[in-house]
Amino acid sequence: MSDNERTVQYTCLKCGYKNSWTRDEILQRGQEVIYRGENEVIYSLRCKNPKGCDQRMRIAIARQEH
Ligand SMILES: [Zn+2]
Known part of the structure; x- marks a missing residue:
């Protein structure tokens, strides 16, 4: 179970491009x-x-625990 595999996806508000980001x-x-x-x-x-x-998008992600 790795949090690093999680992907954030959103559609750009300006151009409509579907962004996909891994952590x-x-x-x-x-x-x-x-x-x-x-x-x-x-x-x-x-x-x-x-x-x-x-265009820039603000995404909140959880900090990694150490
Ligand atoms: Zn865009």
């Missing part, structure tokens, strides 16, 4: 914007549309 991708490529409490971080993710899109 690892979010940690590597996302930009941390807000810490919400001890267990959650908001990441700002840029749309993956290969044609180019500058």
Whole structure:
């Protein structure tokens, strides 16, 4: 049971592209914007549309426990 396998999916509000992010991708490529409490971080993710899109989406993910 690995949380790392979980995928976040959303549709870009600007171009309609369906984005799919694994947790690892979010940690590597996302930009941390807000810490919400001890267990959650908001990441700002840029749309993956290969044609180019500058829309960003904010996604909350749980912090990894160590
Ligand atoms: Zn987009």
